[in-house]
Structure formats: structure tokens, C-alpha cells
Amino acid sequence: MSVQATPLAEATTTTRPEAAVLQTPAFSPLYQQIKGLILQSLQAGEWKPGELIPSEMELALRYKVSQGTVRKAIDELAADNLVNRRQGKGTFVATHSEQQVQYRFLQLHPDVGQQQDEGRAQRHVLACRRLRATAQISRPLGLRSGESVLHVRRILTFAGTPTILEDIWLPGQAFKGLTAEQMMHYPGPTYAMLEMEFGIRMVRAEEKLRAVTPDAQQAELLHVDTCTPLLSVERLSYTYNDQPMELRRGLYRTDSHHYRNSLS
Amino acid sequence: MSVQATPLAEATTTTRPEAAVLQTPAFSPLYQQIKGLILQSLQAGEWKPGELIPSEMELALRYKVSQGTVRKAIDELAADNLVNRRQGKGTFVATHSEQQVQYRFLQLHPDVGQQQDEGRAQRHVLACRRLRATAQISRPLGLRSGESVLHVRRILTFAGTPTILEDIWLPGQAFKGLTAEQMMHYPGPTYAMLEMEFGIRMVRAEEKLRAVTPDAQQAELLHVDTCTPLLSVERLSYTYNDQPMELRRGLYRTDSHHYRNSLS
DNA sequence: CAGTGGTCTAGACCACACT
């Protein structure tokens, strides 16, 4: 449970106790190692999304380091959005449910001047079935060609206007038993459902955007013609360990919505 | 130069010296106040882009706080990309020149499988003139309608293909004397030029993306037809103090490039 | 009130970059 050369808790010198870091080759600071250990516990499900993790003091005792070192490790986890700190209460495992921002990965916002977003989106699942992955699908997900994947196609409707047509591919192995029923009727973000039902939490994602025109079928589903420019958003979502766990391709209507991004 | 109730450097108690923070109402931690003071010096141009700022120890003495407090302030400035820390050398004011990533705000990348990016983009300035701002232009820039703005239109060409058509609007007041010559022939990012020549550094930006089709003129300039879907990127760039300083509207061809975004 | 995260300090040592 301790870290490399165990630093002694009851060190008698006033100086730093037995260095807990290897010498020059591949040096990694103590707090990074602690961060790694906490990350492991997070992955292993020792503390589940929404739950309280042990206090800084407890973790410091457990790993036999000072509270300040644990603090710096947790600071980075909080910066990565893996945990939330709440003064006076404790540190909680981050979750896609009950988060201040619902739909954390959806960057599409209604233009100002439009009517209200009418709250939640309406979801229609058009298809939900298992199939063998083509190379195009399996490669980004890190699967072998021909492995089982779950394909979901759905439409998100805002204020009565069909706005997003999404195709979602999930590794079949990890999401056994996922039904169209669950996709349809789970109250809240899909990512929250995957987290609750399958214990798999999407931690970060990479998106590639393009402007495209729809084919006949896509156009019909979105109630536009085949000349209407649409925003194609290809998203690869990762769980812990940078393991890709979802491939998603969305077609967004941008006539009364826009995709927002902040740069710094 | 000190902060609120001056903490004494030579405090005799082993406890925290005279608290440097006001009581409950509008409490702000000391390191935030230090961050604010450093930010002021940055804005005032006391240290220019690319220059070395004083060492943590020097700043600690100047503001009469401990090195750790200065460190935390600088940590946040570094997280905001306002300064760069280099171990063994010091802390430097961030700049758009000579940065590890050129074109920090440009998210368009060549698709894999394409030929090399052929290094730098080729720039053609089509127009560069002063005019009175319409409401549409002046509002986002925080100007009054009719105030002078500089309008630049240009094309960026990658590997021989005209790929980006950009319209740029800058407050006329702040950028007196900017010429097409400078826009054309400055070696390096435009933001680096604005920084060097006018001392105005863009610190962050907000973008709104849409899929659109070009009008006849735009289509001709980009060598596409008027049915080709293009990515419209509207960017508002800010300098220190969240002051908007540039409005830019780009039309991106996404047939062999894509816009990349990371979510977390 | 006790317990938690948040702030601040002070001092020692490590890793890196110049000279």
C-alpha cells in the first residue's frame, strides 16, 4: 500500500524522510504516484461515481505520505474532472448524473433570440442492434475486425425540431444486455445510464468536426433537404486508462443552434 | 505594494502572521490577490511577452508573502496560459511567437492519409481597410455603432488548396497604422504580429461553429461551388480583463481537413 | 461541536540550466 521506498511516518530528522522517489532515470514525483494509486482505486470501483472518497488525512495515513502530497494528487484529479471537492463535506467521485452541467459533452447550444430550449431533448431510438464491427468501426475502438458491437441510431429533438441524428457504437462485450428500452427511457444523459447500469464512466472525449451534406435517408430523418449543410461530429469517448469505449457520429442541424468552443 | 493588512515578514509567533485577508464578507484568498497584482503588472506591460518575470523569491519579498503563496498564484497563471514556467530558468510571459504550438487558436488539422501540411500556410490578403462598424460588428467588440474598425479579408492556402477564407475585424483605435503589408509579410502567426507591433496579446477566445454554404463570391475564392458545405467559425478573441479585441469569421473547407476538439 | 477541505507559512531537498 506504500509507495516505492516506504517513507517513514515517524521520521526523526527535520528534513524530508527517506526519499520516496527513484533516482534520475524515469523520475516521477510522489504526488503523481499517489494520483496513480487513487486512479487505480477509482477504476477498480473501490469508490463508485457519486460516492465520497476517504478524507485527505485518511489517504495520507494509508499511503504513508503527508496530507499536502495527497492534496496535490487530488487537486490534479479534480482538474481532470475525475472527482469533485466540496469544502466541509469531502471529495466525491465525479458522475454524469446530478452534475451541475447536464450533457457535459454536448456542445450544441440554441442561438440567442430563439425560444427557450424547451428543457430536455426528446429522444427517439430508431435502431438498437448487435452486429459485427467493420474495420472502420473496430479500429478506433481498439477491437478486432468482426468483433461484436452494439449499434444505436437515434434522433434528438429540441422544441419540436429534429436537430441531431446520432449513430453510436459500443463494444458488445462491455455492454451486454443493453436494450433500446434503456436507451429510450432512462431519465437523464445516456452517459449517466451507462455509468449506472454498466459501471463504465466516460472520462474524456476527442471530436472531429466537418461540414457535410446528408444522404437522402439522413435528410428525411432530420426534415431537411439533401443540400442543407450539416455539422458532422465524430466523437471517440474514453474511460479510465485512455481506453476508447464509445464511437459516436452525430449530424447536427445548425440553422437555429451552434456548436460552442472555448480556446485558451 | 503589500496586500491589505500587511503580513509581517519577521513574524515572531510560529503561527500564521497577521491575517492578510478581510473577514467573512467577500473573502478572497491571499494567493488570488497576489495573482491579481501580477496580472496587473502583466497588463501594464511591466514584463513584456517572452520576457522573464522576477523569481518566486523576489515576488515573495515584494509582496511580503511566502514563496509558497506566490507559487500558487503563478501556478494558476500558468494554468491559464498567461505565463510559462521552465525549471532551472524561470517564469516567462506567454507569447504567440516562438511557442511550442504555432497557431494556438487554429483547430483545423489535415486528415491523416493526406500529404504533409506543407509546413506553413500561404496567406493572401484580399482587403485591408478602415470602415465604420455596423451594429453587428460593434456589439460583440464592445464598441459603439459607427466607430472605426479595421477590416481584413484574407485566404489561407494549405498545400496549394485555398482552405480558409477569413474576415477579421479589429477596433480601429487600438490598431492604428496596421497595414496590409504587415498582415501579408509578418513571418509567423498574426496574433504574434499584433502582440509585437501593438502590444496587445490575445489571451483566450470563444468560438461558435455552424455548417453553411458559401455565396457566389466566397465559393469562387475557395474554388468550390455554392453547394459545398463549409464550416463557419465565428471567433471572439479577448485580451486581458476579458476585453474583446478581435472578431473573426472563418469559412473552412473540410474536405481534407477537420476541426479538432478535446472534451473533458 | 467535530470533521472536512482550503489557505498560509517555513524550511529542506531535488532536478535542471546556465556559467
Added chain:
DNA sequence: GTGTGGTCTAGACCACTGC
């Protein structure tokens, strides 16, 4: 070697939460 940022520790106090 000297000076810089980077890491680690230890202890005290502050601010927030809930019993």
C-alpha cells in the same frame, strides 16, 4: 557552483457543513 522552479513535509489556522 549558483540560482531557478519543483517536490515534500509539518503544523497552524480559516471557512464551510452538519450533528
